[in-house]
Structure formats: C-alpha cells, structure tokens
Amino acid sequence: MPPTPPEKSDLLKGTLDMLILKVVALGPIHGYAISQRIQQISKDFFQVPQGSLYPALHRLEDRGWVKTEWKASGTGRDAKFYALTKKGRKQLETEVASWGNVASAVALILRAAE
C-alpha cells in the first residue's frame, strides 16, 4: 500500500467517512469532485489521497449509507455519482453529534490545563 502521511491517517480514519458523507449530503457528486470539494472547503487542509478515498466510498456504498448512479458527466465519459441515503443521513447526524462531544471534551481539558 502506498504510505500515507502518519498524522493524516490517524485523523482520517475516523473522520473521513463523516467528511465524505457531509460533502455527499450537499447533492449528488462523483469521486473526483468529492476530493476536490473536501480540499476546497477545508482550505487545502485535507488532501484526501485516492488510496483512501475510493476504498472509503466503496465501503460507504456497501454499508448502504450512500447510493450510486452512473450519469453523463459532461466530459464525454460517464461518471459514478454518489448520493446520500436515509440511513446515510442518520449516520451523518450520529457522527456529527459524537464529533461534537469529542470536540467539547477536548476543549474542556485544554481549558482546565491552563
């Protein structure tokens, strides 16, 4: 497997799914656009390598959180578009909620150490 930068892989493990779901929630989108969008919105902080993105996308599809459709992409080749399912929407809400808890807890500890 091509090596991933260590800090990114730790973070992305838990959160990549969540980020993808969030991006997909904004509307049907194909894989390339997802990686671009994540990079854009995070102001270049998250640069998701293809080696992580596509396996994650397929995993999400396998779990039924996203559904896919092949559509014309406007560039000649057909592309695979991902959209959020109802299950996916629920999963996104759950993950966002728990991410919020994690963030609050970390903030509490950091404030205490001051």
Next chain:
Amino acid sequence: MHWLARFFQKEKSEKLLDEELQFHLERQTADLIARGLAPEEARRQAVLAFGGVEPIKEDCREARRLSFVEILLQDLRFASRMLRKDPTFTIAAAVTLALGIGANTAIFSIVNAVILRPLPYKDSSRIVAISTHTPMFPTFSLGLPWTDFQQIRLQSASLEQAVAYSEESKTLTGKGNPSIVSVVNVSEDFFDELGPNPEQGRLLTREDHQPQQNHVIVISSALWHTRFGASPSALGQVLVLDKIPYTIVGVAAPGFVFPEKTDAWVPLSLTPEEQHSHTYFMLQTIAKLRPGQKMEKLQAELDTISGRIVKENPEVGAGLRFNAAWLLEKRIEGTRTAYLILLGAATLVLLISCANLASMLLARGSGRQREMAVRAALGASASRLFRQGIVESCLLALLGGALGILLAAGGVRLFRAIAPATTPRLDEVSLDATLLWSLLTALVAGLLFGIVPVRRAARTAPSDALKGGVGTASSSDAISRKSRLGSVLVALEVALAFVLIAGSVLMTLTVSRLLHQNPGFRADHLLTLDLPSPYLSPSVDFEAWTKKRVEFTRQIVEQVASVPGASAVTAADHGLLGGMTMMQANFFVDGALPLASKEERRAGARYVYPSFFRFMEIPLVRGREFTDRDSKGATRVALVNEAMALEYWGTLDVLGKRISVRKDEKGGRMWNEVVGVVADARDVRLREKASPVYFLSMLQGGDISFHLLIRTQTDPQALAGAISRKIWATYPEQPVTNIATMSETISDSVGDERLRGILLTVFASVGLLLALVGVYGVVSYAVSRRTQEIGIRIALGASRTTVLGMILVQGLLPVLIGVATGAACTLALARVFASQLYEVQPNDPATFLATTLLVFAVASLACLIPARRASTVDPLIALRYQ
C-alpha cells in the same frame, strides 16, 4: 442481499471500478492541463499523484466486503491454478496423503469394528461369559451344568440376569429342500437380556419355557428371507427339526445373531437327568453384571459357589472353578495382537507419508519464494498471502483426503472379501465415522505442512526475496542436515518396499506352485457333496442302523449314477483335501516293525466304496480294490497306502497282513486282512505329502458321515441341481450339503496362503508408491537447493547430460543402500518364514533380481523428473535469481 447480486455481476463491477478510477485520472489530468501543464506532463503528474491503481482497486474490492463465499471462490480458483501448474507435485502429494489417510482409515475402521466397538447387544459392556474349568478335562474351557447355572443365577448378587444356551445342528425337513440349520437352545430371559426387538411376531417369553408349550421357535431374519421369502405368512408355520415340529412365533431383528451365524432359537429343554447332573457341562452361559459391579466381585462370588458345589458333590472333583470373562474379550480372543500389528503398520505408513509430504512441501515452498515476493510487491497483503497459502494447502489436503477415502472404502471391501470366514465380527466391519476423522486429519496435515513455507515467505520482505539470496537463512549445515535426513528416509522407504515386494512375490509363487501341485488323483470334472446322516435315534441299535446305512449307500450311488451327465459315482466317509481327516490311534497292526521311538502309532482312516481308487485314478500298487463282495458277513478286508506299508512293515508286499480296529461284543479283537496297496495321494492338505492311511469298505461298516463323489462329463456345477433332486426323489428328508467341485476345494485349500499373498501385495504396492514419492520429494528438494550451483556448472561448460547424470546418481545412491538393506532383511525374514513357502527357496534368485530391477526402475523414474528439470536450467536465470 446485495452480495448475491454482486456475486453474479462480478465482471461488470470490475469494469465499472476501472472506469470510475479512469474518470478520476482524466479529470485530474484535465485540471492540470487547465493550470497550464503540457498534456504528457499533466498526465504523468496525475498518475503519480494517483498512486498505484492496482492496490487501490484491491482496497476497493476489499472495502466492498466481498462475501465470504466470493473470497473463498477467488482463492480456490487461484489455488487450483497453482496446483495445476505443477502437476507432478500435486499428484505426488495427493497420492502420499491418500495412502497415509486411506490406510489408516481402512485399518482403523476394521480394528474399531472388531476390537473396539461394543457388541451389538443391549448393555453389551456389562455382559460376561462364564465357563467352567475342571481337572477332568484340563485343556478345555467347558460350559456349565444346568444345576450349577441355576445356582449362579440365583445366588450371585452382582448379576442382574443370566441365561444359558447350547448350540446344535439340526436337520430341517418339511416344506422346501431339506437342509442343516444351526439352532440355539436358550433358557428364560434370553431375548430380554440381549434386547433386540423382533422384526415380525414376538420373541420367546417365560411362558414358552413351560414343558407343554415349548415347541415354539424364533427364526433369524436371514432364514426368514431365504426360506420364506420374507413373507409375513411365515408366522404360525411349522418347522420340523430333527423330526420334531416347532411353530414359528417370530422373526428376530435383521442383523441379530447370537452367538454367531444362528438360524433359529428355541426354548431350552433338558431331560431330568441333564437338569440334575453336575457333570453335564454343556451349557454356555452369559450373564449381565449390575451397573457398577466389578468383575472381581463376580469372580469372588463364583468361587464361593463353586467351593460349595464341590463340598456338596464330591464326584465333581476338587478343581472345579467357574471363570468369568467379558464377552467381547472371548469373542476376539487371540486376534487382538494381529489387529494391533495392523494398526502399527498403518501408523507407520501415515508417518512415512507425513515425512514425504513435508519434504515435498518444503521443496516447493523454497522454490516459490520469488513468486510470493512478486505478489507482495504487487499489493497483496501478508494476510492475503497467508490466506491463499492456507486455501491452497487445504485444497491439496482435501484432494488427498478424498482419494484416501476412496482407497479406504476399497480397502475395507477387500478385507471383507479376503478375510477368513472365521474372523470374529466380520459382518460388522464397514467404513464408519472414522471417515470424518480422516478428513479432519487431512485438513490438519495440509494446514500444518502448508503453513510453514507460506509463513516464511510472508515474513520475508519482498525486496530481499527479489534481490536474491533465498532469505531462508539456511546455513550449509542445515541444508546438508535436511538432505541427509531425506536420504535416510529414502533408504528406509526403499528397504521397506523391497522387503514387502520380495515377500509378496515369494508368496504368490507359493500359491501358484500349490495350485499346480499334482494331488495324486484325477481332480478335474469332479463334483463332491456331503449327506449328513439323519439323526441317530437313541432307540435304534447300531447294527441294524449300519445295515440300513449300507443299503442307503448302495441306493444313492446307483441312483446318482443314472443322472444324465454323470459318468461315474463313488463314495467315502469324508472328502479329500478338506483340511481334516480322521486320525486313528487305536488300531493294531499284525507283524509290524517295532516302533522306532516312544511315539504312538497314528494313521489316517477312511471308509471307501468299491472302485473308489479306480474312480479317483489312484494307481493300485499291489493286490486289489474293494468289490461288491466285500460286504457285511464276508471276510473283513482293508487296504493301505504305500506310506503305511513302508512305515509299518518296511515293504510294499504286505498282502495278507492284518489290522485290527475294533473289538467284538465279547472283547476279542476283530481283524481285517490287507488285500491291496494303493499309491500315495495328497489327502488332508495339498502341501503335505501323504502319511500312512488305511482304508475299510463302506459296505462292511461305516461312519455317520457320508461323502459322495461324482465324475461329470461337462461342467460339474451344472449337475448339482439334478443330483440333489434325484436324491430327494427317494429320500426327501436327506439334507444335501457342501456341494463343491474339486477345483473349488483345491482353491479353498490354499485360502490362507492366498490371503497372505494378497495382503503382502497390497502392502507392497503401498510401500512402492511411498518410496516413489519419497525419492521424488527428496530429489526435488535437492535440486531446488542447488539451482545456483547447477547454473554455475552449466555456465562453466558441463553438458546437460552430465548434470542429469549427476542428479540421477546422487538421487539413486540412497536407493542403492535401501535395496541392499532390503535384500539383507528379506533373506533373514524369509529364512524365518521358510515354512510358509512351498517349493520356493527363501533366497530364490529370480525373485531378488526381479524385485531389485523393479525398485530401481521405479526409483529412477522418480529421480528423472526433477533431474530433467535441473538439466534444463538456464544458467543465466539460475545465477541471477537464486
């Protein structure tokens, strides 16, 4: 159930995956071009940034949580492809496993059925057999008298139940052909104790044992099928046994036989004398211990009872003792060692198979390190390699296991066909649950031996393996140790194979020589049968009965001679080459030479019909044969064979000498005059030369048994039916038994030797196959280790044939040692077993030569395959990649 749909759309989804990734690449490239890069540069950067496509595809596929079945199928496909690539290895490994597992399964099934499995009766683990020992008949283990049996039954606290039985042969007449059946007389509760449910009707109960009601009978399922065609109307019909009618009340469960090969059971009925006698040791006894009771307690109780009986009945004799033994033990008495030896042989085969397999798999493993490395570099994870390796090993193991089961089934069938009929519990031998154990063993073996090379390969970093240096860290010491072990293994296997092959050849020669032995009489076109005497009613006096018997004999011979197809008929009291004869010691010889040693005089005795010897085409050496005139009332005459004449009188001119075998009513000796001498013929066994025999005329006396011999014009077997019918036309109640042609009898008489020959041949084949595979494995391993060295040699100018020769010679060296060892062992063993051979020398040179040639041929073949592979090594490749 998306996985099911995906399963069928695998190819399509592969294409789609590819398209998805290609799309990404194109868009990336397009964006880079838009940013100002040249198209090729844009493409190159896009590809670089993308990373390896294959690994990503792999991960996507894995991320899709391919169903277990899909993964398994994928691995199986891959594994079978790998195995197909090297067919010699696959076949060799499968055969080795099959041999090891097949032999073990077969033999374990057999041993299980005969020795380990409990007898098929209710609570059989608690059943004991009780017998009597008394100094009156010191060498025998006797049954119990009725009164002693009753005492034991009532007074022994540790017994739950006890039954007595006696077995006898009775003549069955009435509807259908008369025949002899084996009937067991049983006491109360017999069926209760042994517990089968009847197939039809009912079993014997307490009431049936009342004196007025005891003419009922339960027949065996086999008899029900043969005699009554399994029809329910059999119930209520009457069977006449020894002229007494019995009503059939039930049919026993199929497969129930007690004690062995029984046709029917009737209530035991004894006369009052028999019931009260303390010396009527005729009843076999089996009893059931109460749960939890120990044998020692029972034995102590039996000793108490026997002590009391001896005290109260002094005529019994002080040494009377009752012995209790587990029924199972009694049944398999004496055969236990033979079976344990078989088990040991099978284990040996298994061990050798495993060693073979290990050496082969090691050779293969080291040769595939590069392949593993390449696969790892292409993106296979260590766990994936591991998993595929395991699947491959399991596939191989299952292949070997399946073959092994086929072998085992065949082996069990062979055993049932060739084992002598007296083998205990032969009917119960079958392939059973040990089958599952074998499959399990196969899997475990495959896993164990397959994992080692895979683990090693999986742990090696791919770059090391690709660079060269096999990375197995085997020092030259380890290598030579392994190959020395391998050579020792080969030598052992070859030696073993040699011994077995030579033994099998010697035995087969023995059988062949026996079958071609001239028996001394004309044996072709000869049909024989026995006419067991109708029961001897106690009221008939012996003389009158003899007269009737002589008349019977004349009539039978006359009648059967008139059957079309029968060219001649004669009779005797018992048949030739039956393995048995009547040995007599109580006879007196007039004018005989003094005995050389203190031994008793022994000779065979035979009653024959007039013209018996002309019929058998046994030459007359002196005097004349019996004729019609040698009948009751005329001078008592006798014939002797050459052996007897020479041994007792030292000459063949013995006409007029006298023999005495009986005393008359007044106690005086009755003398028979010798009127002729006949040539020696094989009498008891084909392999034994004739011993002294004297002959008496059937018209002057006789025995209970009656043996009829018919010379036929065509196939003897074809006449059997017509002859039986002719006999029954006049004597409808005469059972006709043991119908056989002399050829069959001769063939049966070598049954023991044939059995040994077959067993040896089977084991020899197994041994040879194992040796073949062993040589192959060891030489393969050696070649794979020395690929670099061979490459150097070829590069330095050695010709391919030189390399071939080198490998061959080094591979055959242990074989040579094995052959020499094997030959020495065979010589030693053959001398020990020389008595088993017949007209074959233990050091028969033709046998040794043939065996040596065979072993070398096979071993050379086994060496040839890897040797050829070695000689075709491209030196460049060999030098570059170790």
